[in-house]
Amino acid sequence: MSTGGAGLGLMPLYVKAAVGSIGPRASVLPVGERSREGVSVDRGHLADYARVCGFPVEDVLPPTYPHVLAFPLQVELMAGRDFPLPLPGLVHIGNTISVDREIDAAEPLALRVYAERFVAHPKGAQVDLVTRVDTDGEPVWHGRSTYLARGARAPEGVTSPAPTPPEAPDGPAVATWRVGADTGRRYAGVSGDVNPIHLHPLAARAFGFPRAIAHGMWTAARALSALQGRLPAAITYDVSFGKPLLLPGTVELHAAPVDRGWHLAVRTDDRTYLTAVVREAGA
Numbered sequence: 001m002s003t004g005g006a007g008l009g010l011m012p013l014y015v016k017a018a019v020g021s022i023g024p025r026a027s028v029l030p031v032g033e034r035s036r037e038g039v040s041v042d043r044g045h046l047a048d049y050a051r052v053c054g055f056p057v058e059d060v061l062p063p064t065y066p067h068v069l070a071f072p073l074q075v076e077l078m079a080g081r082d083f084p085l086p087l088p089g090l091v092h093i094g095n096t097i098s099v100d101r102e103i104d105a106a107e108p109l110a111l112r113v114y115a116e117r118f119v120a121h122p123k124g125a126q127v128d129l130v131t132r133v134d135t136d137g138e139p140v141w142h143g144r145s146t147y148l149a150r151g152a153r154a155p156e157g158v159t160s161p162a163p164t165p166p167e168a169p170d171g172p173a174v175a176t177w178r179v180g181a182d183t184g185r186r187y188a189g190v191s192g193d194v195n196p197i198h199l200h201p202l203a204a205r206a207f208g209f210p211r212a213i214a215h216g217m218w219t220a221a222r223a224l225s226a227l228q229g230r231l232p233a234a235i236t237y238d239v240s241f242g243k244p245l246l247l248p249g250t251v252e253l254h255a256a257p258v259d260r261g262w263h264l265a266v267r268t269d270d271r272t273y274l275t276a277v278v279r280e281a282g283a
Contacts, residue, residue, distance in 0.1 A: 033114035034073040054225035064221040073113040085149040094146040125154035169256035181248040187218040213244040234281035
């Protein structure tokens with residue numbers, strides 16, 4: 001099975017999710033997982049992703065790229081009526097990636113996605129979508145995406161405290177990005193995340209945003225791409241998403257060394273869009 005840009009290919013699932021968001025839903029997470037075996041990387045799609053996110057075009061997969069490969073499985077899982085939270089309106093509030101070693105684009109991959117940790121949050125309910133990527137039976141990549149449904153309810157008695165993001169690093173910016181108005185559409189084209197809040201100002205306004213907003217995972221990938229050549233092959237990358245990044249916009253990247261890694265923030269003087277720590281695996 002070859003995989004490339006999902007783009008409009010995921011639109012039917014988003015429509016299904018929108019229709020299914022009306023009416024009663026399940027009260028617990030679905031049992032089981034969504035999986036794909038024998039996934040091969042489309043080199044053209046990989047190159048397009050690298051260009052959109054600022055990575056070099058090469059055979060080694062960027063650390064954030066397997067998230068894009070598995071994202072259709074996440075959407076498939078969350079679009080079902082047996083998923084307790086409606087997909088429209090879910091907010092991506094955090095992401096953790098663990099890369100065990102370099103992954104070459106020629107390696108066949110097995111993808112598995114399941115949901116866990118459906119718990120109450122001070123602003124509603126949250127759930128984790130967990131991804132595992134194997135090659136030849138060897139686990140090589142893990143991801144955990146945390147989503148918040150504002151105003152939703154989780155099962156009684158299980159609560160998760162509001163996440164405490166890392167403090168933004170001090171010191172001057174190491175880079176300034178001018179983020180174009182088409183960034184959401186470009187990233188949607190390579191990620192398959194066609195949530196309308198990222199695509200057009202009018203669609204974004206329908207969900208309460210004054211303009212279209214950047215995908216959180218684009219911001220996470222763009223920040224990580226700035227550290228190319230300074231990271232080991234095996235890393236952990238813990239990201240907390242803050243304010244939505246309105247498009248177009250100008251933001252600063254701040255970076256400070258920490259023990260065996262880097263502390264990152266994407267921000268302006270009065271807003272923080274992302275804080276993160278990337279470290280050598282096991283640190």
